[in-house]
Amino acid sequence: MNSEPARMLIDLRELEFGWPGSKSPALCIGQFTLAPAEKLFLYGPSGCGKSTLLALLAGIHWPQTGQIKILGQDLAALSASARDQFRADHMGYVFQQFNLLPYLPVLQNVLLGCRFSRQRQQRARAIAGTPERQAMDLLERLDLGGLASQQARQLSVGQQQRVAVARALIGAPEILIADEPTSALDEARRDAFVSLLFDCASQQQTAVLMVSHDARLASGFDRSLSLPELNTANGDMHA
Numbered sequence: 001m002n003s004e005p006a007r008m009l010i011d012l013r014e015l016e017f018g019w020p021g022s023k024s025p026a027l028c029i030g031q032f033t034l035a036p037a038e039k040l041f042l043y044g045p046s047g048c049g050k051s052t053l054l055a056l057l058a059g060i061h062w063p064q065t066g067q068i069k070i071l072g073q074d075l076a077a078l079s080a081s082a083r084d085q086f087r088a089d090h091m092g093y094v095f096q097q098f099n100l101l102p103y104l105p106v107l108q109n110v111l112l113g114c115r116f117s118r119q120r121q122q123r124a125r126a127i128a129g130t131p132e133r134q135a136m137d138l139l140e141r142l143d144l145g146g147l148a149s150q151q152a153r154q155l156s157v158g159q160q161q162r163v164a165v166a167r168a169l170i171g172a173p174e175i176l177i178a179d180e181p182t183s184a185l186d187e188a189r190r191d192a193f194v195s196l197l198f199d200c201a202s203q204q205q206t207a208v209l210m211v212s213h214d215a216r217l218a219s220g221f222d223r224s225l226s227l228p229e230l231n232t233a234n235g236d237m238h239a
């Protein structure tokens, strides 16, 4: 199947991760890959380890065994600061709570996505002339053009969610990671949100890895995987 590790954006092998103090691992995953521009949906019930896996992919937690390569780079080979920079350069995030800065205008919130990455600033310039211009383009595509100077706290939940998407996509990172980004939305808005996210990501060739407990979101993705099926750990995490 996916037998070309150098071409994969994410290539995780023989990973084992246990929380400190726990006798048994929480995650045992033989292989997990994300291809360039792929839209991958990973689902499973609350507590099955979705956010833990995303934190491992971001280099926030550390597996006891196994290897995680992102764009061919072994995360373990990087210093902590190099890992932070690598993450800022190549990965955008949308979290369940969006993590916008409430008193900052929407435009400035979006620009934060490339503030710590010269690479992403350069890519934003190549795409739109300036990072501000790309931020405005993304906001317009996400139907938020008129709200650029509003404080983030003045927006509805659905609007904040789209600002978080613009922030994650500015500077065209190779990978967008979204952790339960739709949990506050009703079904119609959920589908609209996902298709808007796909449109923007596809336009700049950003791959999407989304996790959710809600398997109904799977349609439209290139591939969907059940984390409980992927995870061969039979520890006591659910006990």
Ligand SMILES: Nc1ncnc2c1ncn2[C@@H]1O[C@H](COP(=O)(O)OP(=O)(O)OP(=O)(O)O)[C@@H](O)[C@H]1O
Pocket (backbone or CB within 6 Å): 019, 020, 026, 044, 045, 046, 047, 048, 049, 050, 051, 052, 053, 212, 213, 237, 238
């Ligand atoms: N910091 C931590 N220390 C110890 N155990 C933790 C920690 N964070 C999470 N866990 C445990 O790891 C398991 C997986 O948690 P995780 O947050 O990855 O689940 P999830 O699939 O993202 O759930 P949800 O759908 O509710 O967000 C849970 O049993 C949880 O109790």
Ligand SMILES: [Mg+2]
Pocket (backbone or CB within 6 Å): 050, 051, 052, 179, 180
């Ligand atoms: Mg979670």
